[in-house]
Amino acid sequence: xxxxxxxxxxxxxxxxxxxxxxxxxxxxxxxxxxxxxxxxxxxxxxxxxxxxxxxxxxxxxxxxxxxxxxxxxxxxxxxxxxxxxxxxxxxxxxxxxxxxxxxxxxxxxxxxx
Amino acid sequence: xxxxxxxxxxxxxxxxxxxxxxxxxxxxxxxxxxxxxxxxxxxxxxxxxxxxxxxxxxxxxxxxxxxxxxxxxxxxxxxxxxxxxxxxxxxxxxxxxxxxxxxxxxxxxxxxxxxx
Numbered sequence: 001x002x003x004x005x006x007x008x009x010x011x012x013x014x015x016x017x018x019x020x021x022x023x024x025x026x027x028x029x030x031x032x033x034x035x036x037x038x039x040x041x042x043x044x045x046x047x048x049x050x051x052x053x054x055x056x057x058x059x060x061x062x063x064x065x066x067x068x069x070x071x072x073x074x075x076x077x078x079x080x081x082x083x084x085x086x087x088x089x090x091x092x093x094x095x096x097x098x099x100x101x102x103x104x105x106x107x108x109x110x111x112x113x
Numbered sequence: 114x115x116x117x118x119x120x121x122x123x124x125x126x127x128x129x130x131x132x133x134x135x136x137x138x139x140x141x142x143x144x145x146x147x148x149x150x151x152x153x154x155x156x157x158x159x160x161x162x163x164x165x166x167x168x169x170x171x172x173x174x175x176x177x178x179x180x181x182x183x184x185x186x187x188x189x190x191x192x193x194x195x196x197x198x199x200x201x202x203x204x205x206x207x208x209x210x211x212x213x214x215x216x217x218x219x220x221x222x223x224x225x226x227x228x229x
Contacts, residue, residue, distance in 0.1 A: 031215050042219035104158035
């Protein structure tokens with residue numbers, strides 16, 4: 001059974017803290033993605049990676065960075081958390097071909113106070 | 114740039130009836146993929162159905178079918194014989210072909226509530 005796991009389901013952090021969100025997939029997928037989900041806005045792409053140590057900015061990369069040191073692991077980093085980064089964060093992975101669906105993790109609901 | 118529009122923020126349907134969730138898209142690519150995902154209240158995203166832009170037949174998966182009208186740029190999801198467990202958010206999404214970024218562009222979603 002395919003699996004994408006995220007390190008936390010719920011996280012509460014203070015403004016200015018450095019936050020790490022971890023994502024691991026066990027399907028040997030080349031592509032990994034970080035999305036942010038907000039009510040009325042759907043899911044928006046923050047960053048994606050198509051290979052180890054490779055990363056590309058998505059639509060809303062400001063305030064975020066990523067790391068992919070191993071194929072199965074893709075980390076999202078909030079260098080200095082702010083209240084407007086309170087959101088649901090979803091990690092996904094997919095194989096290379098165009099018609100392969102993305103598999104999503106359970107999501108991390110981050111609250112920044 | 115690709116864009117997905119879902120104009121129905123919320124929908125109600127009676128159990129056992131069929132329901133159509135609307136999705137229109139905008140792209141200049143000739144080759145693209147269209148997806149529908151379901152998100153129950155638990156939060157996980159569940160893949161439902163896929164339609165390729167060159168597929169001549171509408172995709173079907175069990176009770177789900179995708180009404181693909183390429184000229185109108187619409188990709189509506191039809192759920193037949195609704196069940197209470199179908200109550201969830203539904204997202205339409207589009208994927209760029211390589212060498213594009215391979216990520217999905219999502220619509221804002223439709224919340225479906227199935228009533229007994």
